[in-house]
Amino acid sequence: MIIELFGPPGSGKTTFARALTARLREHGHLAELRLSFRPTERLSVLDPCGAAAGRYENVMIHRLSRPLVEMRTIARHPFANTRDVKTAVHLVRLLPPTNIFASIKNSQYLSRLSHSWYEKSRAAHIVLFDQAFVQAVSSLALRAGVANDTPIADALDYAPKSDLFIRLEAPLELLRARLHYRRRLQRTIEQLFEPDLKTSLASIPMIDRLHNLLLQRGRSVLSASSLDQRSLGESVNMIEKEVIGSLKTHRGAA
16 A cells, blocks of 8 residues: 655645654654755754764765665566556656656656556555655646646646545745745755745646546545654554544445
């Protein structure tokens, strides 16, 4: 069973994915978390004394080297390589970036994501992606400046389909505050991986469009929030019940 999270930057996707994974494991369910490894998740923030600095550098090294490792893995599986490249190329053609560099970068990312998604789709346990194809389609649509929903809907229809989608929501002012705070913590190299504030906030109406398109297609979409510890705990409780119910249905159908 694959669970996919989506939402605007700063809405708490990774925080919620970690919390839900931990809760499922606590209650005896085998759950695996696939993180996007956003570089600004600075371990040093969690440890002001600096003890986590070395661990943070390791995360950055892993963040930079992971694409190369995953591309090598894809290359060792010719059939998967063809499938994953086809998925990436088709999505980029539907929502073309404005320059060739962005096209190459997005194609590589989507190929790696496709390989990871299909690999995990064969798993018997629960797999959570803190962000996957819905988030990727959102980014592509924003960069392409698409005003018409048709190519976005076509991209959603073509992309691999997760069993359950969870949308993370947060009010505009909280998102703005979180993104400003995140920006202050970034090092120069980190900023290369992150959109600016304007682009990040522009994703809010795009996420609304994607949510509506998913619902129109009969997809199961749950809403959650990670505004503070209380809302996080309440959302995890609610989503856990839905996940277990969906898991039983999923296994019964199999």
